[in-house]
Amino acid sequence: MSDPADNPRDFTVLGQSRAAPRPEPALYLVATPIGNLGDITLRALEIIAGADRLACEDTRVTGKLLQRFSIERRMTAYHEHNAEEAGPALIEAVAAGQSVALVSDAGTPLVSDPGYRLVQQAHEAGVRVVPIPGASAPVAALAASGLPSDAFFFAGFLPQKEKARAERLEELARVPGTLVLFEAPHRIAASLAAMAAVFPERRAAVCRELTKMHETVYRGLLPELAAGFAAMAEVRGEIVVCIAPPAAEAVAEVGEADRILAGLLAEMKPAKAAQEAARLTGLARRDLYRRALDMKGR
Template sequence: MQPGEKSPETQSFTAFGLRAEAEPLQPGLHVVATPIGNLGDISFRALATLAAADAVIAEDTRVTKTLLAHYGISTPLVAYHEHNAAVMRPHLLARLAEGAALALVSDAGTPLVSDPGFKLVAEAVAANIAVTSIPGASAVLAALVVAGLPTDRFFFEGFLPAKSAARRQRIAELASIPGTLVFFESPRRVAECLADLTAVLGQREAALARELTKHYETVRRGKLGELAEALAAEPAPKGEIVLLVGPPLDDEPLLLQSNLDDLIGKALETHSVKDAAALVSAETGQPRRKVYARALELNAREK
């Protein structure tokens, strides 16, 4: 056995109670999708890749260690996350340039979707290092196919801003996209996020998918306002959440006038017309001139 070469024992995995030996990997970066909850949602090709790789590059090595242990894989783990990426990336690229076969995984699902793997893949491609995809589970697609919303076009946004004003502004920027919108969201912010989606987008069809592929998987469907009202009256849910919002209705304006008037009216309660217009414009992404003109009209009615 050559120095640095893995023994057959370390290039194997266990599935369905059977031990299988993995074929040697070609050098390069192998991007491997892993389960989003149910450990059974992984392919034999993914297991063989993880077993045969010289190392597995993982966001959180504790999470990936559990997966590898479940399938009897003993490949070394290397931590690569947003806090150490700038330092680790040159080292990983150097190993790849020397002919290593490295497997890249995220904590769950397909790498590069809301995780730091993009720069590593981009720089590997720029260095003419082979990059191979080993496809599999994805929370985005898993949620999309059970939501009951149009699937011919969709836009994945990831996480919206944490603060309401910035969140509403970003939602307004997405409002005219002619497809289903897909978001990740924190359980503690999901009720507020639904309220902001309702304020900007009105009563579009929507779905909330929680704990997909796990024991407590739930999918709630309905109008945005219905979901917002229900979540506001309940304790914060637990687990991973994907929010999906249907595309604009044929006769839906960019921002419903009634919603815009409500926002302006509330702002006028504590601000001047000028300041209210600036605030609502920032929150919704609507042109300040348009909002200011409407604020003047509403303010005149109140007098």
């Protein structure tokens, strides 16, 4: 069965049918709602309906979006398990003069999904890439958190294993901005406990089910949030955690420690340099040793 790209497709908004023009040849990165389907933009609907090809993570998820806006068309699966095969075919389609729309299951493509590979391939092939902005869970959470938003760092998901998670949090402790992370509901209590151990003085916001019926934002110091979630019988839904940045004094302290470490490493091995830096700065030797190894390239 052919997908009649040469014929105009329609979509329906608020009960009214609108025609979707055929976009120019390009790879379009189309943001879709993170929960509430009403957050889709008119431009996104035009591209989704009008593009020659529609690539998505899960055809079942995208199918619900198409059904909501009365869009009838075929979809091409593009996800981490078939990216090697599906990616080149999509790039070839654009190079041959077609328009390709890429959507993720929710939010903006490339934010914590495999779409970046496709964009890399597009640039290498000289194919035009066009972002169609819209919903983004990290930005929505940051806006709702009440935490500083002039500088922030999106860190995706933390490692699942306890040791690796603690090490990653220690690395993130030096970031001079609000941290934004994703977490699964069955791991949120353990992750908050780990965060509280590294950042006991920092405020945070746990944003759950953003834009959906049971949207909730929990705010407080990390130890308070960790205790609260540990007491919950069950946690459900999509979760984004925002953590306040370190105090200016802490950032300056870390910078001074790095300067001292760099000087000591010129004459000492990492373990000895960390021990001496700990004596001079009062910071934890374990953290300084890890930093020394990073400086030496392990």
